[in-house]
Amino acid sequence: MEIRFEQTKTPKAKPTDETKLGFGHIFTDHMFAMNYDAGQGWHDARIIPYGEISLSPAAMCLHYGQEIFEGLKAYRTADGTVQLFRPDENYKRMNTSAERMVIPQIDEEFMVEATKKLVEIEKDWVPHTDGASLYIRPFIFATDPFVGVKPADHYLFLIILSPSGPYYSTGLDPVKIYVEQKYVRAVRGGTGFAKTAANYAISLKGQDEAHEQDYEQVLWLDGVEQKYIEEVGSMNIFFVIDGEVITPELTGSVLPGITRKSALEVCKSKGIKATERRITIQEVADAYDAGKLDEVFGTGTAAVISPVGHLKWGDKVMTINDNKIGPISQMLYDTMTGIQWGKIEDTFGWTVKI
Numbered sequence: 334m335e336i337r338f339e340q341t342k343t344p345k346a347k348p349t350d351e352t353k354l355g356f357g358h359i360f361t362d363h364m365f366a367m368n369y370d371a372g373q374g375w376h377d378a379r380i381i382p383y384g385e386i387s388l389s390p391a392a393m394c395l396h397y398g399q400e401i402f403e404g405l406k407a408y409r410t411a412d413g414t415v416q417l418f419r420p421d422e423n424y425k426r427m428n429t430s431a432e433r434m435v436i437p438q439i440d441e442e443f444m445v446e447a448t449k450k451l452v453e454i455e456k457d458w459v460p461h462t463d464g465a466s467l468y469i470r471p472f473i474f475a476t477d478p479f480v481g482v483k484p485a486d487h488y489l490f491l492i493i494l495s496p497s498g499p500y501y502s503t504g505l506d507p508v509k510i511y512v513e514q515k516y517v518r519a520v521r522g523g524t525g526f527a528k529t530a531a532n533y534a535i536s537l538k539g540q541d542e543a544h545e546q547d548y549e550q551v552l553w554l555d556g557v558e559q560k561y562i563e564e565v566g567s568m569n570i571f572f573v574i575d576g577e578v579i580t581p582e583l584t585g586s587v588l589p590g591i592t593r594k595s596a597l598e599v600c601k602s603k604g605i606k607a608t609e610r611r612i613t614i615q616e617v618a619d620a621y622d623a624g625k626l627d628e629v630f631g632t633g634t635a636a637v638i639s640p641v642g643h644l645k646w647g648d649k650v651m652t653i654n655d656n657k658i659g660p661i662s663q664m665l666y667d668t669m670t671g672i673q674w675g676k677i678e679d680t681f682g683w684t685v686k687i
């Protein structure tokens with residue numbers, strides 16, 4: 334499929350202070366768009382000026398939430414080239430999400446090419462500051478003007494780009510996490526493994542209550558017994574117990590993070606024992622009491638590695654590694670960000686140059 338390009342006539346000024354970019358506030362000059370109509374398939378791929386879209390008030394996505402999304406980044410390396418990190422994995426996962434939400438499949442290779450083309454056009458928007466990057470948000474939603482429940486016949490696929498600042502401004506500050514005991518995020522047979530808006534909508538209440546108690550994020554337990562650990566708001570979770578790296582296995586209610594998968598591969602390449610298995614919050618608390626809970630960290634595209642300093646489960650507050658980043662977390666952070674920003678050789682073949 335050809336990608337039509339319509340250049341903006343009103344380019345915006347680029348942010349001057351890249352350290353103040355924050356996350357998700359600023360958008361570039363262009364976006365990718367493509368339509369799906371039943372009987373015709375995906376068509377009319379185009380890169381057009383970034384701007385508002387018009388939607389029927391009856392658009393199905395607004396009523397029943399048929400939407401999926403992805404998140405990845407473009408990084409500027411020291412020699413000025415721009416690269417993506419495992420974009421094929423994002424579009425593969427997008428098709429898994431699409432299948433679950435009865436959204437038509439996309440051509441993964443074409444979408445990697447479309448993403449490269451959009452980033453190429455917007456390459457001057459990729460930040461230069463150490464640790465800053467261009468966040469890429471592909472998403473698909475149902476547009477049929479119909480207030481009835483069924484899979485839609487019409488969809489819009491957009492990719493928008495947002496320059497974002499360094500996640501950590503003052504070193505890798507450990508986060509405070511609260512184990513959620515009242516609400517659940519995902520259940521057996523549900524949509525936990527899909528990257529869909531619905532999973533976030535239902536997580537807001539728990540997040541809000543955690544904030545009231547001065548905790549930054551929620552650690553979700555399984556939706557049936559609330560015993561097994563699943564993941565954090567928008568990150569997968571890892572524990573280092575007695576030298577072994579453990580992360581919950583992908584049972585269907587956990588989002589299969591690409592950073593998670595990469596962290597496991599890095600551990601294995603360094604000869605560190607890394608296991609995917611079910612793990613209860615009780616086991617973590619017991620390991621803590623026995624002095625064997627060495628490190629806890631989250632993984633996700635935004636932060637890459639986010640050390641956990643405090644973990645609160647009911648009345649029990651666990652302080653991990655003296656509220657400092659541990660050696661395995663640091664090694665993973667250095668290796669993965671090193672590859673992403675082209676500071677160390679990518680022996681895994683994960684990066685894709687624009």
Ligand SMILES: *Cc1c(COP(=O)(O)O)cnc(C)c1O
Pocket residue numbers: 404528564565566567568569588589590591592593632633634635
């Ligand atoms: C996107 C996401 C993650 C992290 O996935 P990455 O591919 O590593 O960015 C983890 N949990 C949830 C719920 C997510 O939506």
